[in-house]
């Protein structure tokens with residue numbers, strides 16, 4: 001089978017994982033395999049997972065190792081095609097018509113076209129990675145429109161005709177799974193659920209992202225965060241919170257706060273919900289003691 005998006009020297013999931021690690025991103029076997037297959041088969045990669053598990057960062061790392069620019073479309077409730085595709089620059093068109101007097105102006109030339117992420121990716125499929133971030137926030141209509149886009153990678157601009165990609169661009173979609181995505185959309189993609197990382201991997205991420213943190217501290221934070229995630233919290237800490245908690249506690253420790261008080265005092269970077277804080281307050285010391293053991 002031909003490799004659609006060949007990357008020099010990357011001919012297996014393991015090699016992809018190594019390249020991602022060079023780009024400061026740790027991918028386990030499941031993720032590196034899904035990403036490798038998506039690239040090799042020329043299919044979009046759909047990453048689902050809880051907040052803060054590294055979905056967006058994963059797309060950035062893929063763009064980085066491919067040496068491409070990441071073009072990001074952030075989805076939200078009410079997003080429509082104009083935000084995703086293109087818009088005409090009306091004020092500029094008006095100004096040009098006024099300044100042209102009687103001369104002809106093509107107000108539908110490139111000069112007046114504002115390309116949004118999806119058109120950008122179609123026009124430069126070799127130079128970009130298109131990230132469609134948090135697709136679950138968009139409504140069903142937009143999802144249907146997206147499905148069409150992912151089927152034939154072409155866009156119709158009524159004033160200009162059809163723009164078709166010369167090859168399939170690399171596309172990464174992410175979802176926090178606040179709602180189920182359409183079956184048809186999933187079918188188009190290679191799917192991977194990103195779980196919270198294994199403790200050893202999460203400690204590795206902490207060490208990689210926060211250079212001031214000692215291995216011991218990283219291990220403790222990871223153990224404490226693991227215990228917090230086992231609780232019924234409204235906002236369980238993501239990987240970003242783990243990294244920040246380790247950094248913040250290290251800072252306080254350097255300023256004289258002993259362990260585990262440094263962790264306790266820096267709790268505001270790990271738990272960011274008042275009810276969660278109140279709920280955990282009575283058990284926090286025990287969790288921190290156990291994490292140190």
Ligand SMILES: Nc1ncnc2c1ncn2[C@@H]1O[C@H](COP(=O)(O)OP(=O)(O)OP(=O)(O)O)[C@@H](O)[C@H]1O
Nearest residue numbers: 024025026050051052053054055056057205239240
């Ligand atoms: N596998 C990883 N390797 C390296 N760093 C990671 C990894 N996973 C998460 N991180 C760190 O966690 C931070 C948050 O990750 P990211 O923003 O990608 O999460 P997300 O899943 O997109 O969250 P959200 O759903 O809130 O958008 C990143 O900036 C990075 O520092």
Ligand SMILES: [Mg+2]
Nearest residue numbers: 055056057133
């Ligand atoms: Mg994200």
